[in-house]
Amino acid sequence: MKDLxxxxxxxxxxxxxxxxxxxxxxxxxxxxxxxxxxxxxxxxAVAADSPKSAAAGADIVxxxxxxxxxxxxxxxxxxxxxxxxKKGAVLVDFSTVDPExxxxxxxDAAAKGAEFLDSPVSGGVAGATNGKLVLxxxxxxxxxxxxxxxLNNLAGRIVHCGGIGAGQLTKLAHNMVVAIxxxxxxxxxxxxxxxxxxxxxxxxxMTAGMAGSKMLDWFQKTLFTADRPAYFAIDxxxxxxxxxxxxxxxxxxxxxxxxxxxxNAARAKGLGGKDSTSIxxxxxxxxxxxxxxxx
Numbered sequence: 001m002k003d004l005x006x007x008x009x010x011x012x013x014x015x016x017x018x019x020x021x022x023x024x025x026x027x028x029x030x031x032x033x034x035x036x037x038x039x040x041x042x043x044x045a046v047a048a049d050s051p052k053s054a055a056a057g058a059d060i061v062x063x064x065x066x067x068x069x070x071x072x073x074x075x076x077x078x079x080x081x082x083x084x085x086k087k088g089a090v091l092v093d094f095s096t097v098d099p100e101x102x103x104x105x106x107x108d109a110a111a112k113g114a115e116f117l118d119s120p121v122s123g124g125v126a127g128a129t130n131g132k133l134v135l136x137x138x139x140x141x142x143x144x145x146x147x148x149x150x151l152n153n154l155a156g157r158i159v160h161c162g163g164i165g166a167g168q169l170t171k172l173a174h175n176m177v178v179a180i181x182x183x184x185x186x187x188x189x190x191x192x193x194x195x196x197x198x199x200x201x202x203x204x205x206m207t208a209g210m211a212g213s214k215m216l217d218w219f220q221k222t223l224f225t226a227d228r229p230a231y232f233a234i235d236x237x238x239x240x241x242x243x244x245x246x247x248x249x250x251x252x253x254x255x256x257x258x259x260x261x262x263x264n265a266a267r268a269k270g271l272g273g274k275d276s277t278s279i280x281x282x283x284x285x286x287x288x289x290x291x292x293x294x295x
Contacts, residue, residue, distance in 0.1 A: 002026055004150070005058040007051045007074050007081065008095070009036045011231070012121070013064030015128035016094070016154050021045050023153045030054040055081035060147055061091045066236065068097040068243075076108045087113035090147050094135075096120045096175070098243045099165030102138065106164045115143040118164060120171035123156075125231050132156035136174070138167035172244040179241055179259050179276070181215045186223075186280025186291075194287040199224070200294060223277040224293040230275040237276040238263040 002025055006017040009031040021027050021044045029040050030048040037047050048054035051074045055061045061081045065071045071093065075081055081091060091109050093102065093116070102118040109116035117139035127133040135151060135158045137144050144151075144160055151158055161170045192202055203219075206212055222228060241260050245253065266272070266279050274281075284290055 003058050004028070005030070005048070005051075005054040005061040005081065006045075006064070007031070007054055007061065008064040008066075008070075009033070009040060010064065010066070011125050012094070012128045013062075014040060015125060016062070016064065016133075017045060018043055019128075019131055019153050020150070025150070028054045028058065050079040051075070051077075051081045052079045052083040055089070056084040057086065058089060060150060061085060061089060062094060063092070064094040066095070067239065068101040071095050071097055072101060072105065075105045082108055082112050082114065085109075085112060085114045088115075090115040090117065090143055092117045092119050092147065092151075094119055094121050096171050096240050096243070097168060098172075098247060099138075099168045102165045102168050106139065115140060116164065117143060117147075118167040119151075120167055121155075122171070122174060127156070128154070135159065136161050136167040136170045138162055138169075139164050169247065172240060172247055175237065175240040176244045176256055176259075178215060179237055179263070179279075180255060181213055182277055182279055183259055183262060185213075185216055185219065186277075186283050189291055190280065190283035190287050190289050193291060194289045199291060219277060219291075220293065222275050223280055223291055226292065228275060228278060230273060230278075232276050233273055234263060234266050234276050234279060235272040237279075238267060238272070 004020055004025045004027045006027055006029045009017050009029050014036055017027055017029055017040055027045045028048045029037055029045045030051055031037050041047050065074060091114055106116035117137055119135045119137045121133045121135055123133040131154055133155045135155045137160050141160055161167045193199055206216055241263055266282055271278055
């Protein structure tokens with residue numbers, strides 16, 4: 001499997017596609033952002049003018065897109081990948097969408113003689129850059145096994161979660177916990193610093209104890225820095241939280257609902273483009289504190 005297509009080369013997709021090019025695959029890329037496409041062309045990729053064009057002749061067609069609607073159009077639209085995908089091709093979706101969308105697209109792919117795997121990711125831009133993403137895969141185990149040598153260029157760990165949609169369900173649960181953890185840390189750390197606590201000491205003790213988490217470690221690279229780079233926007237996390245609550249709408253999730261309202265508040269304040277850890281700025285504003293590591 002040497003001929004690949006990659007549709008959606010934003011912050012995550014660009015890094016993933018670049019790794020595949022560097023590994024020696026023939027990669028056709030499509031994205032409405034021509035500047036992002038041209039950066040990959042300079043690295044050895046081939047530009048396509050539509051998902052349909054990108055998918056033509058590809059053994060594997062990969063997607064990394066921001067919303068279910070955009071994904072549906074890229075897969076099943078008039079100029080979508082299925083309009084040209086060859087029989088036996090495997091479509092792999094790295095986006096985070098709802099399980100129902102995934103199941104519908106898998107049915108569309110099957111009707112064309114293609115396979116569809118949902119494979120949302122965890123690890124952020126850093127994981128995409130260094131090939132250490134966690135892939136949460138739903139779909140046929142045999143199809144996954146066939147393309148695993150390709151996916152190994154992107155992932156440090158590949159988890160087969162079950163049938164179609166199981167990867168998305170797992171990712172939505174994962175991101176809901178991340179969002180809750182982010183807000184819990186922001187609330188407690190901001191109040192603690194306001195009360196006279198030392199941020200470095202607080203983090204040192206929490207990291208050593210049961211309160212430690214990967215999210216707390218991540219704060220050192222995001223929230224606690226002077227420039228607070230945006231790796232995963234509040235807007236995108238808000239989308240994932242909404243998808244999670246829709247999926248679990250029959251169950252009581254009061255804490256998750258509270259987190260969703262806080263993300264809505266952050267977006268209303270114009271913070272949507274900032275990193276998801278900047279949700280903590282709601283607490284900073286209330287208490288007139290800034291959580292920043294000592295220089």
